[in-house]
Amino acid sequence: MSVRSIEDRIKDELTALCMGIGISDPQVLLEIPRQKGHGEYSCNVAMRSAKQAGMIPRDLADQLAADFPTSSDGVKAVEVAGPGFLNFILSKVYFHNLLKEIASDTLSFASSDEGHGKRWIFEFVSANPTGPLNVVSARAASIGDTLVKVFRKRGYDARSEYYVNDRGNQIKLLGASVRAIFDKTEIPENGYHGEYLKGIATQISDADLQENNVVAGQKVATMLLDINKELLDVFGVGFNNWFTESSLYKESKPEDVINMLTQSELVYEKSDALFFKASEYGDNEDRVLRKSDGDFTYIVPDIAYHLDKRERGFDKAVTLLGPDHHGQSISMKAAMKALGLPDDFYHPIIVQQVNLKRDGKEVKMSKRAGVGIMMDELIEEVGVDAARFFFLMRSISSHLDFDMDVAKQHTDENPVYYVQYAHARINQIFKMAESRGIELDIDTDLGILSTEEELDLLRTMTRFPWTLGAIVRAIDPHLLTTYLIELARSFHYFYAKQRVVGDEVELSKARLVLCKGVANILKEGLNLMGVSAPEVM
């Protein structure tokens, strides 16, 4: 028995009851009420369906409540409240059974098959290999990695991918820039000036540099990519696949895109350039595919790349983009539409900017000029745990104020430590219990757990699967931080009020199981975020 299944059971039962009354398509959605007195779940179906049933909401609700089957280990009671809400109150036995499951098995609890094995590809970071990763890339790495983990837990076949722009104009410029540094001549216009290139320039062979700018650029790009891979690795973010732009060219995929678009009469020539009629598909203006100098713009391989994702059998392509790429996502949407792909296949998400703050002031950053805080410096300063947690604290679409002073603090102001401390505290409790000769026993009688603090804690625990479901619906992981902070709070409150390891052995044993359950969820939640769950702090 799991939370998921009781939700489903309530939904099924209500749907059947509604249909019995003659409501043809009842919209039964359960929600978790904000108010504590409103039960574990509530449902507004009586208000929604009253008209169709020819009844007033309150009466319909009364009838549904009266007909709903209750049980001693599930829904204990159904109450009607307000304009016609149905509030479902679960029995203590239900909570006690569920706790047993959580405390004994970390992995299956909160897992679900709601994704039905659908294949989703999550592309993120995908920063050009022309310099160090910035903090928006770090934010995207945190978000993408956590999304993939949560989606897998919820029954999706989720894959992560990094798209490497390893050719084109920028690579040429990169080569020219390094060559200029090496030759001590002027760096070309729009070239790369960063300090990091000086170190690279000394590591690259003369022969490679002399070859030509493209070869030199590719060499440098490979080195920079390796540095970034290593950093992402330190950050705990790996990718299932690194997809290079150059591989598309090896199979002439960009040319194929041009042919497809031409055959479908979606292009036209103007002043020696080839345009895609993007404005007919929702873009602001038509977009250049092939420049007057004969080269493709980035759009062409990008389209080829997304067609490739489709060919590889993915149902949905989630792409996390930086705030400076949102124009690009609109063009891509237009291209997908023009080529007849399903509307919801390409799902771009703009990861909004990060404002770093220190001493109450904003720390400015700029990639090209090589000043400001880069991802590696941030990690060095605040640590991986704080960085990953902080990056997940706001919704993806919100600008994020990242207070580096708070992230570094080892105090209650810092939510990372607040959550981690709850986990460490529980471990200390187990150590104390062990020293008193009390062992964790999952099968101990949990019926003894009945104080308000204990039940609150149990209620909060049951919301974990629901939270993961909400993350999937929103394709946004920030709810996880909110939830874990709340669970930690609920635990600290319980801890302050009630002693776990006390004189009554049976009570102590039951409370140990409760603690074990909390620790399991904290650990699993932190793990999904790539944040450590320390046993001692």
Place this chain on the structure above:
RNA sequence: GCCCCCGUAGCUCAGUAGGAUAGAGCGACUGAUUCCUAAUCAGUAGGUCACGUGUUCGAAUCACGUCGGGGGUACCA
């Protein structure tokens, strides 16, 4: 100009598929440690959910408009 994001307590923000009396943390003030870690807990104060109109049984949430803040807007990627 056009596009995207944001506007909720002094500050940073939650508010889940439109639900019931809008919530946390920080800061401020008051208190708690014979007892498993005080990296903790309790209490007090603090609100025209930017503004307007609409949609409906019901709007912080949806639509349209206005104002304010931020970002973007290449034949670069």
